[in-house]
Amino acid sequence: MLLRSILLLLVLWTSSSAAVIETYDFSSPELEARYKLLSQELRCPKCQNQNIADSNAPISRDLRAILYEQLESGASNEEIVDFLVDRYGEFVRYRPGVDSNTMWLWSAPLILFVMAASVVLIQIRRDQATATVSFNTQRAEALRRKYVDGDS
Incomplete structure (x- = not known):
């Protein structure tokens, strides 16, 4: 019984370290604010009615990475949204044009x-x-x- 308890404790302790939290180092606080705004406004293509900031789907992680890269490269909000709409369709917008x-x-x-x-x-x-x-x-x-x- 003691061995089972130790194994259970070990599994629970190591499983929490497997959870990865995405962190991005932004060059300015303005870019971080734009990142948060855009990630709240863009919808996950896989999830039903969930934005990419709240979604844990792999495609949302990819979209957040694209969003970070585009922001750091100097793209405007409109250019980023247009790029994602061209790539994933109008569905990624919460407010369609x-x-x-x-x-x-x-x-x-x-x-x-x-x-x-x-x-x-x-x-x-x-x-x-x-x-x-x-x-x-x-x-x-x-x-x-x-x-x-x-x-x-």
């Missing part, structure tokens, strides 16, 4: 808002019309009772 393929994506919220507002306005008008008819019916009934019952 506006073009003919994504126009429906950008216009859908506005269209849905206009449709919802139209439904609400139509319902309000119907309620007002029903209330007016109901009020007029009640008023007519009251007048009829007053004059019919009053004359008898």
